[in-house]
Amino acid sequence: xxxxxxxxxxxxxxxxxxxxxxxxxxxxxxxxxxxxxxxxxxxxxxxxxxxxxxxxxxxxxxxxxxxxxxxxxxxxxxxxxxxxxxxxxxxxxxxxxxxxxxxxxxxxxxxxxxxxxxxxxxxxxxxxxxxxxxxxxxxxxxxxxxxxxxxxxxxxxxxxxxxxxxxxxxxxxxxxxxxxxxxxxxxxxxxxxxxxxxxxxxxxxxxxxxxxxxxxxxxxxxxxxxxxxxxxxxxxxxxxxxxxxxxxxxxxxxxxxxxxxxxxxxxxxxxxxxxxxxxxxxxxxxxxxxxxxxxxxxxxxxxxxxxxxxxxxxx
Amino acid sequence: xxxxxxxxxxxxxxxxxxxxxxxxxxxxxxxxxxxxxxxxxxxxxxxxxxxxxxxxxxxxxxxxxxxxxxxxxxxxxxxxxxxxxxxxxxxxxxxxxxxxxxxxxxxxxxxxxxxxxxxxxxxxxxxxxxxxxxxxxxxxxxxxxxxxxxxxxxxxxxxxxxxxxxxxxxxxxxxxxxxxxxxxxxxxxxxxxxxxxxxxxxxxxxxxxxxxxxxxxxxxxxxxxxxxxxxxxxxxxxxxxxxxxxxxxxxxxxxxxxxxxxxxxxxxxxxxxxxxxxxxxxxxxxxxxxxxxxxxxxxxxxxxxxxxxxxxxxxxxxxxxxxxxxxxxxxxxxxxxxxxxxxxxxxxxxxxxxxxxxxxxxxxxxxxxxxxxxxxxxxxxxxxxxxxxxxxxxxxxxxxxxxxxxxxx
Numbered sequence: 001x002x003x004x005x006x007x008x009x010x011x012x013x014x015x016x017x018x019x020x021x022x023x024x025x026x027x028x029x030x031x032x033x034x035x036x037x038x039x040x041x042x043x044x045x046x047x048x049x050x051x052x053x054x055x056x057x058x059x060x061x062x063x064x065x066x067x068x069x070x071x072x073x074x075x076x077x078x079x080x081x082x083x084x085x086x087x088x089x090x091x092x093x094x095x096x097x098x099x100x101x102x103x104x105x106x107x108x109x110x111x112x113x114x115x116x117x118x119x120x121x122x123x124x125x126x127x128x129x130x131x132x133x134x135x136x137x138x139x140x141x142x143x144x145x146x147x148x149x150x151x152x153x154x155x156x157x158x159x160x161x162x163x164x165x166x167x168x169x170x171x172x173x174x175x176x177x178x179x180x181x182x183x184x185x186x187x188x189x190x191x192x193x194x195x196x197x198x199x200x201x202x203x204x205x206x207x208x209x210x211x212x213x214x215x216x217x218x219x220x221x222x223x224x225x226x227x228x229x230x231x232x233x234x235x236x237x238x239x240x241x242x243x244x245x246x247x248x249x250x251x252x253x254x255x256x257x258x259x260x261x262x263x264x265x266x267x268x269x270x271x272x273x274x275x276x277x278x279x280x281x282x283x284x285x286x287x288x289x290x291x292x293x294x295x296x297x298x299x300x301x302x303x304x305x306x307x308x309x310x311x312x313x314x315x
Numbered sequence: 316x317x318x319x320x321x322x323x324x325x326x327x328x329x330x331x332x333x334x335x336x337x338x339x340x341x342x343x344x345x346x347x348x349x350x351x352x353x354x355x356x357x358x359x360x361x362x363x364x365x366x367x368x369x370x371x372x373x374x375x376x377x378x379x380x381x382x383x384x385x386x387x388x389x390x391x392x393x394x395x396x397x398x399x400x401x402x403x404x405x406x407x408x409x410x411x412x413x414x415x416x417x418x419x420x421x422x423x424x425x426x427x428x429x430x431x432x433x434x435x436x437x438x439x440x441x442x443x444x445x446x447x448x449x450x451x452x453x454x455x456x457x458x459x460x461x462x463x464x465x466x467x468x469x470x471x472x473x474x475x476x477x478x479x480x481x482x483x484x485x486x487x488x489x490x491x492x493x494x495x496x497x498x499x500x501x502x503x504x505x506x507x508x509x510x511x512x513x514x515x516x517x518x519x520x521x522x523x524x525x526x527x528x529x530x531x532x533x534x535x536x537x538x539x540x541x542x543x544x545x546x547x548x549x550x551x552x553x554x555x556x557x558x559x560x561x562x563x564x565x566x567x568x569x570x571x572x573x574x575x576x577x578x579x580x581x582x583x584x585x586x587x588x589x590x591x592x593x594x595x596x597x598x599x600x601x602x603x604x605x606x607x608x609x610x611x612x613x614x615x616x617x618x619x620x621x622x623x624x625x626x627x628x629x630x631x632x633x634x635x636x637x638x639x640x641x642x643x644x645x646x647x648x649x650x651x652x653x654x655x656x657x658x659x660x661x662x663x664x665x666x667x668x669x670x671x672x673x674x675x676x677x678x679x680x681x682x683x684x685x686x687x688x689x690x691x692x693x694x695x696x697x698x699x700x701x702x703x704x705x706x707x708x709x710x711x712x713x714x715x716x717x718x719x720x721x722x723x724x
Contacts, residue, residue: 057316081675081707149466170470170689257470258411258681259689265678274674278667 050074050286056279066282073286082265090266093247096180098240104184105191106233110221112192113199128189140254143182144169170259179251179264194236198229234311242299245291267291318541319349323548331560332552339532341660352536353555359530360517360651362417365495366487368514370398379516383422383454383526386519390463393486405485407458408465410476410494412684415455416442417528418489421652422521423451427528429654430661430716439661439716443680444704447523449697456688469685477501483511517650529648531657659723666715672708673715679707 013021045063050073052066077083108128115121131139146153147168155165168174202225210220249268256264267287275284303313324340326333332353339354364380366389371377374392378385393406409415421427424447433440442448458464465471465479473494479485480498488495492515499513519526537555539548557564562583566575570587578584648657667673683700686692692700 059316076671079671081672082678165466167466167689170467170685172691258685259469259691261678261682273678278664278674280668 046285047289049282050289052282054282056281069282073283074290076283077287077290082270085262086265086267086270089263090245090247090268093176093179093252093264093266094244096176097183097248098244100180101184101187101191102237102240104188106195106229108188109192109195109199110225112196113225114217114221125189125192128192130189131186132190134186136250137254139182139186140251143178143255147174147178169255170257172260172263175256175260175264179248179255183248183251194232195229198232199225202228231311234306235314238299238302238306238314241302242295244298245294316541317351317538318543318548319351320353320539320548320552321348321350323545323552324350324353329552329556331556331558335559342532343536352538353552354532354536356535357532358648358657359532360527360648361492361530362414362490362527363492363515363517364418364487364489364519364526365492365513365515367398367485368512369510370486371514373398379514380519381516382519383521390458390487391461394461394463398486399484403482403484405465405479406463406487408476408479408485408488408495409468409490410471410473411469412455412681412688414490416451417491417530419454419519419521419526420448420451421524421528421654422519422526423447423454423523425523427652427654429528430656430659432655432720437717438713439720440713441676441680441709443684444701444709449694450522452684452687452697453694456690456694459688460690464688469689481505517647525650525652527651529651529653529657659720661716661719665719666712670708670711670715673712675707676704676709676712679704 019026049063049066051068051070052063053069054062054066056062058065080086112121112124115124134142145151147155149155149165149167149170152168154168159165166174168178206224206228207220210224215223245267247266247268249266249272252264252266253269253272256269271284271287274280275287299314303315307313324332326337336354336357339357340350343352343354344350364386366379370393371389374389374396376389376392380386380389390406393404397404399405409418416428420442424442424445425431426442426445428442430439430441431445432438433445455464459466459468465485473491476485476488476490476494477498480488480495481502483502485495485498496513499511502509502511517525517527537551539551543551558568559565566585569575570585570589574589575585575587578586683692683703687694687697687700
């Protein structure tokens with residue numbers, strides 16, 4: 001019996017031909033490409049500043065003409081008296097946000113998926129999304145009103161109960177909790193969108209099969225829903241790990257004070273004070289580059305671990 | 316980016332500039348004698364004790380406090396009498412330990428808020444390691460513990476301070492003058508019949524003498540682009556000189572051409588003729604006024620000859636009063652303590668670049684001093700804190716400043 005295999009057609013157009021044939025698609029992608037080239041790849045040339053003795057008075061030329069200092073700026077950061085404190089704060093605050101803030105949208109998505117009343121579901125979604133649209137300045141203003149030792153609502157109730165007022169925002173014991181709690185509140189709704197989308201993509205036949213096998217709703221969540229969205233969760237976790245050194249500059253900068261430096265001073269706030277305010281731009285660039293390198297290592301590492309565990313990585 | 320103006324500036328050509336800022340050109344001059352711009356500020360006394368005179372009168376105090384004991388009496392009276400009502404009285408407010416240091420430290424130490432020379436080892440040292448600093452801190456900590464000093468003073472900003480002032484809760488401040496001054500001005504402008512009356516004093520004395528440290532004219536100034544031609548440089552100098560030597564020119568650049576008039580009966584005080592709410596719709600918003608000084612300063616000072624502890628509750632007058640708080644009459648550096656480094660040009664930026672540990676020392680100082688004030692850390696550990704500062708690299712900072720001092724000799 002003769003088996004005929006379909007002939008493989010060779011691309012006769014070549015690269016340029018293909019480029020011309022699909023030119024309209026490339027033109028559509030062009031603005032985005034230009035944006036990334038100009039604003040993401042182009043500024044990478046400024047990384048050179050991290051290895052130079054840069055003078056702001058020389059302007060952009062100083063990046064080229066400045067004296068080469070090698071790793072001196074990196075050494076300065078790593079030898080800083082507060083290096084471990086700053087790194088510890090960054091990792092601790094970021095770690096807490098991942099610990100509490102990463103599962104929260106997943107749990108919300110799972111719960112919303114189980115809600116039968118469409119009206120109630122939509123209402124909860126709308127309310128949970130709203131904090132995402134508030135600017136960080138507004139959110140921090142709300143927190144100040146809530147936790148102020150002087151006129152805060154929380155302290156009002158504490159005093160009503162006969163307790164002593166607490167300066168939450170100047171107390172090391174409470175500051176991180178306020179940061180993490182406000183972050184979870186602000187991001188849980190918006191973060192659940194992607195998981196809800198993944199859940200809606202699950203084949204209903206799987207649920208039917210589970211029902212036939214006698215699984216109740218909770219068992220279906222653990223045995224159908226969660227495994228089905230596991231790849232999305234892993235990808236989001238990998239991307240989130242790449243941000244582990246971004247503990248939330250804006251949030252902390254708007255709330256912190258010298259009284260809570262020991263638990264709240266992170267890499268970004270330190271760089272803001274010592275690098276930008278003091279116009280040590282080369283130092284700020286070096287610390288930024290340090291963060292980026294660590295982030296790349298973490299993303300690569302997490303991706304490898306995910307693939308070893310049988311999950312899809314980012315690549 | 317910028318160019319020196321050494322070859323362009325001549326006192327004989329620009330008498331207005333020379334009169335206002337001539338003595339302060341040194342802050343804009345480098346060690347090689349190059350003049351890099353025009354100074355915008357001069358040596359001032361800008362950390363007075365400002366208080367609500369009406370509240371003081373309510374508690375029976377009609378004279379500005381002269382000593383720390385008087386100040387304590389007044390502050391505790393503010394608190395006990397709850398002058399603002401409903402338990403919302405804030406006897407004293409500031410936005411950080413630095414503000415208190417400028418306003419008060421010289422009363423407890425020999426060198427005030429500045430670098431000083433320790434004769435025991437001939438080293439230049441930072442202000443918080445001088446004898447007496449702990450006594451200053453003890454007083455501030457006592458105020459904090461007793462609720463005299465606003466509990467959130469170390470995590471509020473100036474805008475939040477002003478909101479509290481306009482709410483009528485704040486009785487007094489030890490702070491940069493305009494923090495409370497502008498807030499009081501806002502109250503006057505909002506309500507001409509407001510009972511709030513502002514007063515101030517530079518003459519507070521402590522165990523070691525005058526409390527307020529003189530503020531040196533900073534090295535922020537008017538700079539000119541390196542791309543500017545010679546003609547442009549000369550024109551800029553001419554414009555600044557015109558503003559500083561001609562009152563009409565100053566008001567034109569402040570309010571806009573034909574947008575102001577002299578207040579009736581005055582040859583020097585003026586007001587805008589464009590209502591404030593229309594400013595946003597006008598194209599000109601004072602962006603051409605670059606100079607902070609003004610001509611005929613002495614005549615303006617005569618306008619407030621009473622050396623007013625009290626100011627009339629009048630929008631215009633109060634506004635001008637607080638504006639001129641930093642004129643030479645009311646902010647004469649001769650009336651306050653001039654620290655050791657007042658006439659020396661130490662370069663903190665150079666030390667920061669030379670000594671990486673400087674940033675760590677700064678952070679440790681900012682963080683720990685607040686803890687001593689709020690009681691999180693006991694003042695019994697003060698000596699331990701000093702040791703921690705040296706472990707963080709304070710000695711290298713001192714060596715760097717000492718080397719600069721040696722170069723100046």
